[in-house]
Amino acid sequence: MLAACSQTSQSDPNSHVQLGPRPFYLLAAMPEGGLKDKLSACQNGPFYPSRFSIGHRGAPLQFPEHTQQSYLAAAKMGAGALECDVTFTKDHQLVCRHSQCDLHTTTNILATSLASKCSVPFTPADPNQGTPASAKCCTSDISLAEFLTLDGKMDAANPHAKTVAEYLGGTPPWRTELYASHGTLMTHAQSIALFKSLGRHFTPELKAPEVSEDKSHLSQQQFAKALIDEYRSAGIDPAEVWPQSFNLKDILYWQKIAPDFAKQAIYLEDRDEPQHNSLERQVEALTLLHHPEQLTPTMAELAGLGVKIIAPPLWALVTVENQQLVPSAYAKAARAAGLDIIAWSLERSGPLRQGGGWYYQSINGQLEGQNQLRTEGDVLTLLDVLAKDIGVIGVFSDWPATTSFYANCMQLSIVK
Incomplete structure (x- = not known):
């Protein structure tokens, strides 16, 4: 029987998700109420990977980011998609690094x-x-x-x-x-092989060059093509790849050279308010198709350019009204334009009791002088607002077990 159990666990990467104690520590810290009751009812599992749960650089709350160990930890915690931020070496080989x-x-x-x-x-x-x-x-x-x-x-x-x-x-x-x-450390190709063996989806982020482009460096278009080529070479189904970039030109370029991969391309950005329409703005928008980098398009204009998914930081999506967390104007504008939303990055910038850091700036001590997130358990409260009130389709996390726990309890994008 032991041999049979061992064989099952090795052949099925979804059979051994282990969340560890942190989600339940956060659950215990939540204020009493309906959300806590619902999450408490499912704390015994079983737990499966969820594509709502995205390993941000792996699991860098405790493991060095973009390393094999960090990726394995994130997969163990039920992240259904894993991120390799992609840059290149002197000899033009793609590797996983944040910049x-x-x-x-x-x-x-x-x-x-x-x-x-x-x-x-x-x-x-x-x-x-x-x-x-x-x-x-x-x-x-x-x-x-x-x-x-x-x-x-x-x-x-x-x-x-x-x-x-x-x-x-x-x-x-x-x-x-x-x-x-x-x-x-890992190459991009090695990350593809690892994530494939783990049965996870892929969300590579094409990084912007930080040195001047010259003959010794890849151009941005060469770089963008090389990223997609490595998935084609590995025989990966485009439906399993969610390429990301902060550069709108990269998204539009993928639409031209790899429309099958561009269907799930994620446009990353960090503005905090939607752009408003005006006669002057409508005239400016005529330049978008040829020079998209020169303007900040409205949500509707992004949709018109073929963008399907937008990914802002957590704080851009929520605000406070009547002492409750609610969707921001940004979130409402994105959904009104028909854009799907992915948020980044949960548990990235410190304990909530210490203010939570950059990722919580719009709701923690920034509005009406109130500390809107009062306990560590409010991480789960925030997840509930993101999922139910805004309808995000995924959340990047530095400790994916928390997001995996919430996703399993709410049956969000579970992979069995």
């Missing part, structure tokens, strides 16, 4: 011989001049072979550092170094 130039904060490169290849070497803090410690190390500074020798670490740096060892610290206290002794 082209973050190796100095997300890897151990400064403690290796590759530090000599960094765009900007480590400079210690100078308190007399008031200058912080700094460095700049880019994936495009090194080859793929060199990239793969690095270890991933928690994304952080100590601006007061006098030494490299001090600079590589700085992890916020609400994260942990417990699982950060070694993080296995």
Whole structure:
């Protein structure tokens, strides 16, 4: 019987979702009421992956982002889709990193011989001049072979550092170094193979270049095409891929060269209000088809350009009315235009009891001087507003177990 159980768990990636204690810690912290009662009724599971639950860079609340360990943790916690932010190395190979130039904060490169290849070497803090410690190390500074020798670490740096060892610290206290002794970096192609083996969907984000384009670097269109090509080469069904970009031109380019993949392309943005129509704005809109980067289009104009999914930060979607969390004007405008919405990123910027950080700015201490999120359990309250009142189709999370728990209780995009 033990052999049969082992065989089942290895052959079925959906059979062993483990949420761990955090969702239930949050549940216990919720105020009494109907939502808590409903979530409490399903706390014994069983739990399955949900595509409502998206692993934001894996599970970086505790694991180094964009590493094999982080992705495996996110999948174990029921994330139905996993994110590889995509940039490229000096030899034009696609790799998973949040930005082209973050190796100095997300890897151990400064403690290796590759530090000599960094765009900007480590400079210690100078308190007399008031200058912080700094460095700049880019994936495009090194080859793929060199990239793969690095270890991933928690994304952080100590601006007061006098030494490299001090600079590589700085992890916020609400994260942990417990699982950060070694993080296995991955190429984009390796992430595709891993996510496929786990039975998960793919949501790659095409990153913007942070260095000048020249003959040694990919153009943005070459880069955008290369990302899609790696899914085609791996034989991945376009229906399982949700490509993302903050650059509207990337979305429109995918519509031209890969319409099958562009059907689920996600336009990322961080404006906080919908653009309003006016006669002047309608005249300006005539330039959108040829120069979309020059204007911020209205929600209706985005829909007219073929955009199907928009993804803003959490705080852009909610506000407070009569001491209740409610959809923002932005959220209402997006839904009125027929756009689907994905939100980012839950459990990203610190404990709610400490203000919650950047991702909660519109609802935590910013309106009427009130602290609208009062307990850690209000993470689940926010999820309920996003799902039921706004109708988002997915939520990025730094700890996907929380979103997976809510999605299972509400039967949202469950994969059995």
